[in-house]
Amino acid sequence: MMLKIENLHAQIGDNEILRGVNLEVAAGEVHAIMGPNGSGKSTLANVLAGHEAYGITGTVRFEDEDLLALSPEDRAAAGLFLAFQHPVEIPGVGNLYFLRMAFNSVRRRRGLEELDVMGFLALAQERMKLVEMDRSFMSRSVNEGFSGGEKKRNEILQMTILEPKLAILDETDSGLDIDALRIVAGGVNALRRPDRAMIVITHHQRLLDYIVPDRVHVMVGGRIVRSGDKDLALELEEHGYAGLGLEVASDRSASVGATP
């Protein structure tokens, strides 16, 4: 099993956001996590990536390693990648410089050869084609002044460059028009491989037309309350959470984070 989450709890202050998440993801699989706002989807993504704001109990094993014991940078080196819902703008740090620094940091920790500027530029340009990104993005500061769609494409570009084993996409589709969605999904599908897994967090069935999941989970109130195959997403789309008999309103107390 690539990822094994057992009884994962996460809280900020007295506010418990994850209330016992259990999830297993095998290599080669794509899992979708759906759920209403505030159900804990983004918190799960952040906790897996190593955000330090949360008090955490439970276990997470990633390729049989204790993921929770690793720093965020060590998780990246181990092959974990989070495409952020709200990628942060970093004025003064050039996109190309940042990408090469990230790439070489990860390569170094994986015991692989680092690339010089020219070598990296060649790689980056090849990957930029996948997400139809203009070369001028490289000379701009990280995400600074990028439109919502450009930021999401930059996330996918980073993913294609860092070549993670497990990619978590946190509402990468939110705020995208249909063309941007196609581009982003194309980048994601280009990365699908038998030795790579993905967790796709989304509000909408729409994305799952492009990235077809092996498993679909419904998260409510900090727990995964229902799991199924891709038809579960269609069912949700048709009937809503209430239609599946899921009590959503009563879980408002857990509302934190994820707002589109």
Added chain:
Amino acid sequence: MTTVTSTAKTSATAAPTVADLLSRLGFRPSGPSPAWLTQARHASLGWATARGFPTLKDEDWKYTRLGPLLDVPFERAGDGDGAGRRVSPAMIDALTIDAASTRLVFVNGLFAPELSLLTDLPEGVTVTNLASVLAEGGAGLEPFFSRPFGEYDHAFTAINTVLAEDGAFIQVAADALITAPIELVFLSDAHGPPIMANPRSLILAGPRSRVAVVETYAGTSGGVTCTNAVTQVVLDEGARVEHYKIQDEPDAAFHLALLDVRQGPGSRFSSGSVALGSKIARNEVRVRLEGEGAEAGIDGLYLPRGDQHHDNPILIEHAAPRCSSRQLYKGIVDERGHGVFNGRIIVWPDAPGTDASQTNKNLLLSDHAEVDTRPRLEILTDDVKCAHGAAVGALDEEALFYLRSRGVPHEAARALLTYAFARELLDLIESESLRTHVETLVTGRLSTDSDGTGAHSGD
């Protein structure tokens, strides 16, 4: 009881007076001195003795305690005590930005011709040392010495007037365009008693001329020094002057400096300073926009750490119509460092159409780092556009997490974000070789601790 005792102790050792300091430093203007200069020195001596040292009650000195400086028994650098012996050509090479540049080197305020480079001077510019100009009578220089700072004079600028013997003299003829930066290197070097130096420099830019000057302050470690420097700049109509200053004196040094600028009509002045060194440094900049349509851009980066104190008192006077001024100061304060931005803008009644802006941003890298930021606007006319803003904050935790989640190690991510904070100022440096030089200094600073190790204290 304890409190009373300690109070009594403090008052028992009376703070030294201006007269005490001057008598120790010896008021003995050397060489053949013009009569007006002797007169000007006496006038400043009388004024400073009567006025005394500034205290924390003075608005412009409110954040800089002078006690540690006044407690040091400074002496004047002597001619026969081997001052400057430890300054080698290799040391000058390391401080030089471009080996081919015109360069004046001063050790403890005195010209060191053997370390300077004055060959191949471009046409239309005089570059020499002030002492040699004064030795020839210093025609026309009287206004620069006869109480030139008026109500803004203070004990240290007055002491400089009393004691200054040497410094740089740069005069650019009308329409002359000097493209390569002229480098001025001021070294402090004390290996015996503490030394105080009082360099005085003049930069006079003729009508429509252009010149760039870099002042570098550094020193040998070991002794205690105080640099009390004054640089006066005058821009005639349409002149353009770029001034840069790198203050990288040893950690035991004291550094007090005034950059005093007067601008004629349509002139453009820019100042970029970076403060890295000294125990206590006060880098004062005063710009008086006297001619219509003059423009000034005053920028600074200060990086105090350890127990360093970097004070930046700025005074911009808008005294003519339609002038513009812009200030951008950034502080990166680590460990127990203390940064100060004390920026004052005065818009006089006869300065309609003034456009003034002032920005001060500070990054605190440790819980013990301290910043005082104080904008002071005094606007005495209508029809003015004035904007000012100040900010103090820590590194953006979300940006830090973002970088780390991409595999960038924690320390590298911190350094990257800190450097990014400074970069806006570095990008303003026009000369590429100078920009690279300053970038190297700043990145070098950000990748080490004050004790010289690579690890970040993280306190």
